[in-house]
Amino acid sequence: MSGSISFIYEYGEIDPAEHWCYTKGLENFCVWGQDKLGVREIDLRVRFMKGQASLNTAVEGKPAKSQLRLIREGSNHNTSYEVSIDLTHSKGYHDDISCLAHEMVHAEQFSLGNLSYTPIRTEMGLIWGFQWLGRAFRPPATMDQYKVAPWELDANTRGEALTKMYFDQLMERCSCGEGI
Numbered sequence: 001m002s003g004s005i006s007f008i009y010e011y012g013e014i015d016p017a018e019h020w021c022y023t024k025g026l027e028n029f030c031v032w033g034q035d036k037l038g039v040r041e042i043d044l045r046v047r048f049m050k051g052q053a054s055l056n057t058a059v060e061g062k063p064a065k066s067q068l069r070l071i072r073e074g075s076n077h078n079t080s081y082e083v084s085i086d087l088t089h090s091k092g093y094h095d096d097i098s099c100l101a102h103e104m105v106h107a108e109q110f111s112l113g114n115l116s117y118t119p120i121r122t123e124m125g126l127i128w129g130f131q132w133l134g135r136a137f138r139p140p141a142t143m144d145q146y147k148v149a150p151w152e153l154d155a156n157t158r159g160e161a162l163t164k165m166y167f168d169q170l171m172e173r174c175s176c177g178e179g180i
Contacts, residue, residue, distance in 0.1 A: 005030050008047045022093065023048075029097050029166060030104070036162060037108045044107065045084040046100070066099040068106045083107045097166060102159035106151070115151045 007027060026048070034040045066087045085103040087096060109115035120129040120136050130137045132151045140146035 005034070005044045005046070008045070025093060026096060026100065029100060032166060033101060033104045033162060036165070037104055039104070039108045039111050042083060042107055042111055044104075047084065047086045048096075066103050068103045068110075083110070094163070094167070098159065098163045101162040101166070102155045105155040105158045105162070109151055109154065 005027065007023065026046070030044060030046060034042065034044065066085060068083055068085050083103075083106075085100065085107075087099050106115065114133055116131045117128055118131040118136055119126045120138060122138075127138070129139055130149075130151065132149075137149065140149050146152060
């Protein structure tokens with residue numbers, strides 16, 4: 001079973017030729033990244049909001065550059081997952097690919113069952129937290145907590161490796177005369 005990838009572009013004035021090249025590069029990365037991560041069965045929606053207001057998710061009032069939203073969760077590993085990735089505050093193509101890679105690692109974490117949302121009982125009642133590799137975590141309240149959350153450390157490390165692998169492959173293809 002193969003998932004779908006859809007892109008929504010919500011940004012202002014841009015040269016049509018630049019737009020086509022830029023968006024085709026992002027789309028090609030998503031297909032390549034799904035294959036490398038082994039998550040081709042996930043339906044992936046990417047909303048690209050270059051230069052627009054910050055995303056709603058923030059820790060300590062600091063806006064996020066990207067976020068993953070789980071739209072539909074599967075009952076078994078690698079089945080019926082649909083995720084939405086929102087990107088904003090672009091600093092360029094490399095930054096966008098890096099953000100996509102990070103969020104695609106989160107998509108893989110969810111699809112494999114390594115990361116999930118889970119209710120956690122607190123003094124104030126039930127709250128939604130995270131379960132990572134079988135262990136429950138409260139949602140990070142500070143940027144320091146967010147940066148060291150184990151699922152974020154994993155997404156940072158593997159997202160950076162995926163980004164490097166992608167750009168290394170592009171450079172190799174260019175130097176061989178194959179084109180991109």
